Amino acid sequence: MTALDDARGLLASLTDAPLAGVWSSAGRANLIGEHTDYNEGYVLPFAIDRRTYAAVSPRADDAIRVASTFDPDPVELPIARLADTFAGEPGAAVRRGDVPEWAAYPLGVAWAALEASGRAPHTVLGLDIAFASDVPVGAGLSSSAAIEGATAFALDELWQLGLEGIQLARIGRTAENEAVGAPTGIMDQVSSMLGRADAATFLDCRSLEHETVELGLAAEDLALLVIDTQVQHAHSTGGYRDRREACERGAALLGVPALRDVAVADLDRARTVMDEVTFRRVRHIVTENQRVLDTVRTLRERGPRAIGELLLASHASMRDDFEISVPELDTAVDAAMSAGAIGARMTGGGFGGAAIALVESAAQDRVTAAVTEAFAAAGFAEPRIFPVTPSAGAGRDL
Incomplete structure (x- = not known):
């Protein structure tokens, strides 16, 4: 059974109404560019x-019902x-218990979308x-954006909203914020x-201009491994918010609209012009x-073989300046590099969440074994490690 089959089966358990269609959207990993998006900067993620x-399925009344x-x-x-x-107030409905967070x-x-x-x-x-x-929840692979994208593309078609891709992305961000x-x-x-196959999306988060950057992994016989530490995170909790407030404070002290x-x-x-902690957040x-x-x-x-040092520098900055890494993520990066990865970063x-490692295709098993052994030696829970392929974004499946 696939996740598509599971969604259809769950729907059939809810209603006898005919299937209107199945839509999906991808999880994502970020090749590089962490916490730069809300600072109106640059990012390079891939689906x-x-x-x-x-x-x-359609209903005969004016309600919307969601199940998972x-x-x-x-x-x-x-x-x-x-x-x-x-x-x-943002998030008030969740805090009041009117609706569960998911x-x-x-x-x-x-x-x-209606707004x-x-x-x-x-x-x-x-x-x-x-x-x-089948997007792991809490692993830093944007299971939230995947549910937003599948919903947005479905509603755009069924409600005949006539919105374009970047507008639907804005709708997803509004829902999350x-x-x-x-x-x-x-x-x-x-x-x-x-997203597009075997490519990343280079996004200017101020203008929302975006372009496809070919990764060329297949031609170079390279693979990307996701190392899910199994340490759960939640963006609606305080650590993320504290980092964003520090960035806004730093921009204000420097007299600029954003750290971009x-x-x-x-x-x-x-x-x-700022305290040491705020400075390190800004420097990242x-x-x-x-x-x-x-x-x-x-x-x-x-x-792609030439980007390894940039990935490592990004991880070091997140670990030391932005202070958003955890021991499991640092262990994942260190073990992957010791086993021959070209580059790695959270x-x-x-x-919490995941790290990625850029590796030779032939080295996937070796890197996986090395990371698993390092986690065991440190007394951490066993990580979940799997390859990901840069793939297409949202669309209709049935």
């Missing part, structure tokens, strides 16, 4: 071959109540939506929804933006 599926294989209890709301539920993602997308399109609730079809996924209360940027939604506007050459001045963002630009140039000029928001 992965792990997906969330949304099987949809991860939760036995469906959640139902009248479409007319979406605005009342989510339009207040359901706030798709229901928040429905609310944001963005200007459609009135009484003009759209009631729906049952059943979700199933406002309905869920997670202060994330737009990188996850863009890469999850708009600070160059590496400006860091000496930055050190003189500024140098990470430069590393993204350097990685794009290196991929185009020299290919990926995602941090405080």
Whole structure:
């Protein structure tokens, strides 16, 4: 059974109504560019071959009901109540217990889609939506953006909203920021929804201009391994929010709209106008933006084998300056490199989740064994390690 089959089976257990279709969106890994998105900087993520599926049937009433294989209890709301539920303080509906956090993602997308399109609730079809996924939850692979993307593409078609890909990505970000209360940027939604095979998406998070950057992994006989530490994280908790507030504080002290506007050459001045912790947060963002630009140039000029040192420098910056790594992530990176990886770094928001390692295809088993042994020696839970292939983003499957 695939996740697509699971979504269809769950839907069939909810309703006898005919299947309107199945849509899906990809999880994502970030090659480089961490926490730069909400600082209006640059990122280089790619969609992965792990997906969330949304099987949809029409309803005869004006409600939307969502169900997931991860939760036995469906959640139902009248479409007319979406605005009342989510339009207040960010994340309030989740904190009040009006909706469970997982359901706030798709229901928040429905609310944001109506707001963005200007459609009135009484003009759209009631729906049952059943979700199933093979994107690991809490691993830093953006399971949240995958459910948002599958929902957004389904609603765009079924509600005839006429929205484009980048608009749907904005809707996903609105759902995550406002309905869920997670202060994330737009990188996850863009890469999850708009990814391309064997390529990464180079995104300017200020202008939202984006272009495809070929990775060329297959031609070089390279593979990307995800090392899921099994340490769970949650973006709606305090560590992520603290880092974002530090970035905003640093930008204000430097008199710029966002840290995107600070160059590496400006860091000496930055050190003189802020405390040490804020400075280190700022230094990570500024140098990470430069590393993204350097990685794009290196991929185009020299290919994927030449980016290893940039990946390692990114991890060191997240570990030492942004302080979002954990011992399991550091162990994953160190063990992968000791076993011959070309480069490795943690990926995602941090405080747990996953690392990625760029390896020779023939070295996957060796690197996997080395990381697993290192985790055992450190007394950590066994990691889940698997290859990912840069893949296409959101779309209709059936």
